[in-house]
Amino acid sequence: MSWQAEADEIARRRAWAHQMGGAEAVARHRSRSRLTVRERIEALCDIGSFREVGGLAGTATYDAQGRVQGVIPAPYVMGLAQLNGRSVAIGGEDFTVRGGTSWGGARRKGGQGGFVEDLAHEYRIPLINLIDGAGGTVTSSRRRGYTVFPGIDGFERSVELLGEVPVVSAVMGTAAGGPAGRAILSHFSVMVRGASQIFAAGPPVVKRSLGQDIDKEDLGGADVTVDIAGTIHNAAPTEIAAFEQIKRYLSFMPANVWELPARNLAGDPPDRREEALLSIVPRKRTQPYPMGRLIDLLADKGSTFEIQPTHGKSVITSLARFDGYVVGIVANNPMHLGGAMDARSARKQIHFMELCDTFHIPIVFLVDVPGFMVGLDAEKAATLREGMRAVYVAGQLTVPTITVVIRKCYGMAGMATCNKNGADIKIGWPSAEWGSLPVEGGVAAAFRREIEASPDPKKREQELESEFRLLASPFRTAEAFAVEDVVDPRETRPYLCRFAALAQSKLSTMLGPKSRSGVRP
Amino acid sequence: MARHVVAAEIAGTVFKLEVAAGASVLAGAVLIILESMKMEIPVEAPIAGKIAEVLVSEGQAIAEGQSLAVIEG
Numbered sequence: 001m002s003w004q005a006e007a008d009e010i011a012r013r014r015a016w017a018h019q020m021g022g023a024e025a026v027a028r029h030r031s032r033s034r035l036t037v038r039e040r041i042e043a044l045c046d047i048g049s050f051r052e053v054g055g056l057a058g059t060a061t062y063d064a065q066g067r068v069q070g071v072i073p074a075p076y077v078m079g080l081a082q083l084n085g086r087s088v089a090i091g092g093e094d095f096t097v098r099g100g101t102s103w104g105g106a107r108r109k110g111g112q113g114g115f116v117e118d119l120a121h122e123y124r125i126p127l128i129n130l131i132d133g134a135g136g137t138v139t140s141s142r143r144r145g146y147t148v149f150p151g152i153d154g155f156e157r158s159v160e161l162l163g164e165v166p167v168v169s170a171v172m173g174t175a176a177g178g179p180a181g182r183a184i185l186s187h188f189s190v191m192v193r194g195a196s197q198i199f200a201a202g203p204p205v206v207k208r209s210l211g212q213d214i215d216k217e218d219l220g221g222a223d224v225t226v227d228i229a230g231t232i233h234n235a236a237p238t239e240i241a242a243f244e245q246i247k248r249y250l251s252f253m254p255a256n257v258w259e260l261p262a263r264n265l266a267g268d269p270p271d272r273r274e275e276a277l278l279s280i281v282p283r284k285r286t287q288p289y290p291m292g293r294l295i296d297l298l299a300d301k302g303s304t305f306e307i308q309p310t311h312g313k314s315v316i317t318s319l320a321r322f323d324g325y326v327v328g329i330v331a332n333n334p335m336h337l338g339g340a341m342d343a344r345s346a347r348k349q350i351h352f353m354e355l356c357d358t359f360h361i362p363i364v365f366l367v368d369v370p371g372f373m374v375g376l377d378a379e380k381a382a383t384l385r386e387g388m389r390a391v392y393v394a395g396q397l398t399v400p401t402i403t404v405v406i407r408k409c410y411g412m413a414g415m416a417t418c419n420k421n422g423a424d425i426k427i428g429w430p431s432a433e434w435g436s437l438p439v440e441g442g443v444a445a446a447f448r449r450e451i452e453a454s455p456d457p458k459k460r461e462q463e464l465e466s467e468f469r470l471l472a473s474p475f476r477t478a479e480a481f482a483v484e485d486v487v488d489p490r491e492t493r494p495y496l497c498r499f500a501a502l503a504q505s506k507l508s509t510m511l512g513p514k515s516r517s518g519v520r521p
Numbered sequence: 522m523a524r525h526v527v528a529a530e531i532a533g534t535v536f537k538l539e540v541a542a543g544a545s546v547l548a549g550a551v552l553i554i555l556e557s558m559k560m561e562i563p564v565e566a567p568i569a570g571k572i573a574e575v576l577v578s579e580g581q582a583i584a585e586g587q588s589l590a591v592i593e594g
Contacts, residue, residue, distance in 0.1 A: 286561050313530075337531050338558030370558055375532055377585045440559055 009068070010056075016071045017055045021096030029096050033195065034173060035239050037077045037092040040130050044243040045090065049082035053119070054109045074103045075133070076110040080119065084251055087123065091116035092130025095173055100133025102178070104143070111178055112153045117161060124256040126166040128246065131183050132173035134202070158185040163358065163513045166253040168246050171196045171232060172239060174216055183232065187355055188249045188307065190242045193222040193235040230311040230344060248305050252319040252326045253359055258511050260360055260504070265324035268300040270497035277489035281407055281431040288334035291316055291366065294406070295331055298366075298493050300324065307352060312344035313337075314373075317352035319361075322493070325500035328356035330417065331366035334407070341413040342373035346386035349416065350393045357399050358514060362503035364496055365403040365418060370438060371411040388521050390416040396518070398510060400424060400503040404492060405432035405474070405483075427485045427495065428474040439468045525568055527590045533557025535581045535589075544572045546592070553577070553589055570594020 020026055020036060029036060035043065041050050058073040075098055078091025091110040093100030108114040110129075120127035141147045161167050162185065169183040171191035175198040183189055183198060191198060199220035206212050206219065218224070222235035236242035254261045274297045280289055295304060299320035306318045314337040318329045330349055332339035341349070356363050372378070372387045394416045403418040405428040414434060418426055428434075435442070443464045444451065454460035478486045487495060536556035540546060546566045553564040553575075570592040577589050 286556075286559060288560055288562065334560060335563060338560035338562055340558050370560070374558075375585075377532065438559070 013056050013068075013071060017052075017058065017073045020073060020094055021075075021098070025096040034095070034132075036096060037094045037130060037132065040092060040172060040239065040243075041077065041079075041081065041090055043240060044128070044130075044246060045081035045083050045088070046085065050079055050090075051081065052077065052079040054078065054115060057105050057109060073097060074105055074109055075100045076103065076108075076114070078110050078114070078116040078119075080125075083126075083128075084247060086125075086250075086255060088126045088128055088250070089116050089119035089123070090128040090130070092172070093133035093179060095132045100173075100179075108153060112155050112182065113157050117157045120161055120165050120167070121157060124165055124258065126168065126250055126253065126255060127161060129167070129169045129182060129186065131169055131171050131175045131179045131198075133179045134174065134176045155181065155185060158182055161185075162187065163257065165256045166250060166359070168249060170242050170246060171198050172242075174198075174202065174220075176200070176202045187253075187358075188234075188246075189232045190234045190236055190245050191222055191226065191232045192239055192242055193226075193237060195239075197221050198225055198232060226308075227310045230308060230347060233308050233311075235310065245305075249307075249319070252305065252321075252361075257358060257360070257513050260507055260511070261326035263324040263326075264321060266300055266303065266321070268303075268323075270323040271494045273490040274298070274493065275490065277492060280489070281429065283431075285407075288338070290335065291331050291333045291339075291368065291406075295320070295329055295366065298322075298496060299327075299329070304329070307355075308348050312342070312346075312348035314339055314342060315345040315349050317348055322364075322500040323497035325497075325504065326361050327496070327500050328352060328361045328363045329366060330363060332369040332417070334368050337373055338370055339368045339408065340370050340373040341383070341387050341390065341416065342378055343381040343383050343386040346383070346390040346416075349390050353390075353393050353397060357397050360399060360507045360511060362399050362500060362507065363397065363401045364499070365401065367403060367405045367409045367414065367417045368407040369410065369413045369417060370408050371413045385521060387413055387416065392518075392521055394419055396516065398514065400499070400506055402496065402499045403427070404487075404496075405429065405434060407431050407433065408438070409434040410438050411436055425484045425499070427487050428477070428483050429489050429492075430474065430486060432474040432486070433472045434474075434477070435472060439465050439472060443468055522593050523568075524573065525570070525592045525594060526588045527552060527564060527567065527592060529555060529564065529583050529585060529587045529589055531555065531557045531562065532585045533562070533583060535577045535579050535583060536561055538575060538577075538579055540572050540575070540590075542572050542575055546570065546572060555583070564589060566592060568592060568594045 058071040060071045061069045075094045081090050110116050167186040169186035169189040171183050180198050197216045197220035203216055225231040226235040303321040304318045316331040316333050320329050373383050397419050401419045401424045403426040451457045451461050474486045477483050533555045537554040539551050548569045550566045551563040555562045573591040573593045575590045
């Protein structure tokens with residue numbers, strides 16, 4: 001007597017799982033140009049690599065003889081898969097089953113404290129959350145007969161994972177409540193512009209609480225959450241494009257904090273000298289230049305991946321490779337706010353520096369910062385406090401850093417672009433200028449009385465400014481060995497490739513989780 | 522035809538107008554240069570289209586978020 005009948009039942013039960021919420025619900029979901037959770041997993045992961053865990057979980061119906069008639073699957077699909085040949089844990093809500101709301105099995109498959117998080121934790125592999133649900137529903141309290149305390153299924157494991165393995169969240173549908181919170185508890189998050197939304201609470205709750213009528217796209221579309229708020233890091237035009245971003249992001253990441261990111265040589269010579277770098281910075285000091293292009297000229301060709309490209313644009317944060325080694329680039333962008341650090345760019349830089357520090361990625365600072373953003377709007381946004389947080393986090397970095405001053409490096413915002421705790425190198429281009437504050441304004445403040453007393457105050461101010469500008473030559477600072485070198489801009493790539501290689505020995509001695517002490521200001 | 526209002530991301534003064542009403546522009550074209558933070562900061566067209574209105578003049582002081590121009594595209 002074989003077990004053929006049971007083997008057939010396994011196949012039958014799996015087929016039910018693959019029917020998801022049924023033909024009608026699946027058709028309705030697809031009619032909104034959305035992929036099902038199973039299609040998403042298939043599209044993202046290496047072909048045929050998905051090994052489902054918990055595929056038989058669901059709500060079954062039995063006939064009078066105890067024979068199973070069908071199973072409505074649990075509204076969460078998860079398991080193990082390969083991504084670019086490496087193991088990942090992946091899971092997502094099945095929106096076609098009760099809108100992906102939470103489900104009362106013996107053990108949670110996904111969501112806070114879900115099994116998929118345990119897989120990532122136990123096997124030390126990256127976690128990918130495909131988020132498409134609104135979390136809890138009040139109908140569950142009718143079933144239970146009581147309301148649950150918030151956090152009974154807490155975020156403890158989600159928090160723990162952020163110090164252990166790369167966590168990526170893709171907001172695929174409309175996310176509110178628990179799934180929205182979990183989207184934020186990630187190292188990298190992406191959503192689909194025009195098709196997905198995320199908020200603490202959706203339009204019906206806003207209507208009831210504030211009396212405001214607002215639709216879900218205006219409330220939580222990418223224009224708000226990615227560009228303005230920075231709630232989600234990146235936006236993609238389609239679900240497939242979002243998956244490409246996830247693959248790209250994870251290609252820079254190690255599997256966990258106990259490993260170093262893999263080197264990937266793409267054949268770009270480390271000693272390549274770019275002539276264009278010699279003239280990319282205009283001699284006229286008020287004229288900005290494209291920092292993004294400068295980065296592209298320096299890094300391995302085609303290797304950059306920008307995090308938060310549409311938010312806090314006065315700083316660019318980009319993963320990249322130099323001679324195949326993964327490096328994090330923090331570059332001030334003079335095209336936006338003149339490169340000044342505002343509250344948004346400070347938060348963006350803080351996240352990126354902590355990311356690099358956690359995953360043992362050395363940091364290159366390309367500096368052109370006039371200081372913190374000034375003015376009433378900036379003060380209302382707590383720019384000074386957010387900016388000093390950036391200085392604080394920069395001061396706690398343990399990965400090797402190198403600072404290349406392209407043009408301005410002033411004041412406390414300048415201090416957030418270097419780490420002077422060890423032998424972290426600071427070099428300048430010939431266009432570099434630095435100080436505790438710029439000559440313009442600085443002279444007027446320090447010599448106010450002398451300028452006012454002069455017969456021609458305007459002329460006196462200009463005389464003083466040119467006197468101080470001569471002192472601001474980077475060569476004078478190099479003479480005093482107060483910077484390590486002034487370099488020909490064309491030498492910068494060879495220099496940085498050398499740094500990336502040099503950093504590896506130190507990085508290999510500091511693997512493992514980082515404990516951070518102290519209180520962020 | 523969508524009307525897209527281009528707003529200032531920073532307070533400052535209008536240093537130079539690079540386009541006038543009626544001009545056709547590509548996405549990324551510089552419309553206006555603002556002077557702020559001691560820098561000449563370009564304001565770029567977010568979309569391709571035709572300049573319907575320029576709402577500021579050279580030398581004018583502007584606030585963060587102030588509307589600068591309208592593009593129809």
